[in-house]
Amino acid sequence: MHNFNYHLAADVQDAVAKLSKSEDGKIISGGMTLLPTLKNRLSAPSDLIDLGNIDALRGVVVSKTEVTIKGMTCHADVAANADLQRVLPALANLAGIIGDPAVRHRGTIGGSVANADPAADYPAAVVGLDGVVETNQRRINGDDFFISLFETALEPNEVITAVHFKVPDAAHYMKFRHPASGYAVVGVMVARYGKKVRVAVTGAGPNVFRVPAMEAALEQNFAPEAIANVAVDADDLLGDMHCSAEYRAHMVGVYARRAVAAIVG
Amino acid sequence: MINVTMTVNGREMTGEVEARTLLVQFLRDHLRLTGTHVGCDTTQCGCCIVHVDGKAMKSCTMLAVQAQGKAITTIEGLAAKDGTLHPMQQAFRDNHALQCGYCTPGMVMMGIDIARRLPDADEATIRHQLEGNICRCTGYQGIVEAIKSASAVLNGKQEGGSHA
Ligand SMILES: Cc1cc2nc3c(=O)[nH]c(=O)nc-3n(C[C@H](O)[C@H](O)[C@H](O)COP(=O)(O)OP(=O)(O)OC[C@H]3O[C@@H](n4cnc5c(N)ncnc54)[C@H](O)[C@@H]3O)c2cc1C
Ligand code: FES
Ligand code: FES
Numbered sequence: 001m002h003n004f005n006y007h008l009a010a011d012v013q014d015a016v017a018k019l020s021k022s023e024d025g026k027i028i029s030g031g032m033t034l035l036p037t038l039k040n041r042l043s044a045p046s047d048l049i050d051l052g053n054i055d056a057l058r059g060v061v062v063s064k065t066e067v068t069i070k071g072m073t074c075h076a077d078v079a080a081n082a083d084l085q086r087v088l089p090a091l092a093n094l095a096g097i098i099g100d101p102a103v104r105h106r107g108t109i110g111g112s113v114a115n116a117d118p119a120a121d122y123p124a125a126v127v128g129l130d131g132v133v134e135t136n137q138r139r140i141n142g143d144d145f146f147i148s149l150f151e152t153a154l155e156p157n158e159v160i161t162a163v164h165f166k167v168p169d170a171a172h173y174m175k176f177r178h179p180a181s182g183y184a185v186v187g188v189m190v191a192r193y194g195k196k197v198r199v200a201v202t203g204a205g206p207n208v209f210r211v212p213a214m215e216a217a218l219e220q221n222f223a224p225e226a227i228a229n230v231a232v233d234a235d236d237l238l239g240d241m242h243c244s245a246e247y248r249a250h251m252v253g254v255y256a257r258r259a260v261a262a263i264v265g
Numbered sequence: 266m267i268n269v270t271m272t273v274n275g276r277e278m279t280g281e282v283e284a285r286t287l288l289v290q291f292l293r294d295h296l297r298l299t300g301t302h303v304g305c306d307t308t309q310c311g312c313c314i315v316h317v318d319g320k321a322m323k324s325c326t327m328l329a330v331q332a333q334g335k336a337i338t339t340i341e342g343l344a345a346k347d348g349t350l351h352p353m354q355q356a357f358r359d360n361h362a363l364q365c366g367y368c369t370p371g372m373v374m375m376g377i378d379i380a381r382r383l384p385d386a387d388e389a390t391i392r393h394q395l396e397g398n399i400c401r402c403t404g405y406q407g408i409v410e411a412i413k414s415a416s417a418v419l420n421g422k423q424e425g426g427s428h429a
Contacts, residue, residue: 001285002285003283003284003285004284004285005284006267006284006328006330008330008333031326031327031328031331032308032326035287035308035326035327035328036306036307036308036326038285039306040306048284048328050330050331052331076320099396099397100311100394100395100396100397100398101321101375101378101379101382101394101396101397102311102314102321102322102323102375102378102397103308103323103397105317105320105321105322106322106323106326106327180309181309182396182397
């Protein structure tokens with residue numbers, strides 16, 4: 001790992017100021033993605049600005065209609081939150097199957113969403129649960145946040161302070177977990193809001209995407225068989241050493257049906 | 266160089282580190298606490314797990330400066346002063362939960378974390394909880410049994426270990 005200047009930010013404003021002043025600075029939250037990247041010398045920032053001491057950036061706020069997870073909340077705290085387990089168990093369960101327990105003790109929602117790994121879990125929640133990403137500057141709709149592979153709508157010196165989710169009538173996240181890394185080979189979040197349905201897929205493509213044909217079919221008939229014949233085009237999906245794009249396309253259907261089945265019981 | 270101070274196994278420790286010094290390097294190279302191992306560079310194997318303020322974390326993926334002011338427990342901090350093993354260590358011994366021993370410090374530290382968080386964990390849960398700890402020798406059977414039996418002791422559901 002190349003060396004860098006280390007700063008502990010006092011608050012978000014301080015972090016943004018330090019970030020703007022640095023030559024090529026980066027935020028460090030849980031470090032679960034950033035430090036392995038630095039160890040491999042895939043990146044060599046001049047400065048790291050640590051959000052670790054900003055207690056105001058930790059916590060989960062649950063109301064009947066909205067869930068807010070502050071940026072520095074670690075996955076373990078999201079998974080273990082009793083209010084969240086009651087109001088939106090799909091989100092608590094999603095956080096509880098990210099990586100492993102030690103990763104969940106450090107990795108944060110802000111870091112995960114900012115990083116936009118195509119196989120990360122949270123993006124499926126941000127898009128599937130009609131989320132809003134809040135930064136020090138603005139609020140960005142979940143549908144507009146993820147641009148491409150590791151690319152988001154964030155500006156260079158923008159810091160994620162919280163992510164908001166709309167509480168659905170029912171939702172379920174079904175993940176085909178890569179047996180070695182834990183990341184999603186395919187992950188599907190299905191959520192029902194009155195007559196509207198959202199289907200968000202992570203792991204399968206270069207970034208999270210919705211499946212409008214499945215949403216329309218489920219809005220007519222919320223049952224697994226309603227989407228049995230909805231094909232997902234493999235052309236835009238990822239093929240790699242783990243599996244082909246065609247396999248992923250097939251698995252999107254399988255996992256979407258399982259998620260619906262879990263909701264209708 | 267940066268000055269760091271943290272409590273390690275109950276004692277206050279101070280050292281000069283570079284910003285890039287990992288917590289595991291500080292423990293092993295500066296403090297000579299070589300019980301904490303490094304088995305990978307991808308944050309996947311769990312050999313390096315220590316407790317930071319009571320929670321299991323991978324010390325290979327944390328900067329020493331990030332441990333400033335925190336309380337660290339390593340494998341060396343578990344046994345009593347007279348050498349009596351911690352119930353989790355004893356259970357590993359009783360259940361043949363190690364062969365080469367390379368993964369063991371991380372397994373023991375994670376085992377204690379599991380026992381604290383999930384006192385009623387069954388075998389399947391323990392196996393899932395070990396997803397971030399890799400053992401290339403044992404096949405995990407003894408490790409899972411050790412964690413299950415030590416958890417019962419630590420959570421007051423069973424008297425002492427079988428060794429007595
Ligand atoms: C072994 C292992 C297994 C994993 N398995 C999974 C898995 O199954 N599913 C999954 O989704 N993830 C998985 N992860 C990734 C994990 O969830 C990370 O915690 C997450 O991707 C990054 O969060 P972090 O807080 O560690 O961010 P960091 O590593 O600190 O930062 C990541 C990036 O985001 C930027 N950043 C961080 N915080 C902010 C912020 N508040 N605002 C703006 N930019 C910010 C940083 O500058 C950096 O570029 C795994 C990681 C490991 C090591
Ligand atoms: S050395 Fe830390 S996880 Fe492998
Ligand atoms: S005992 Fe050898 S790696 Fe686990």
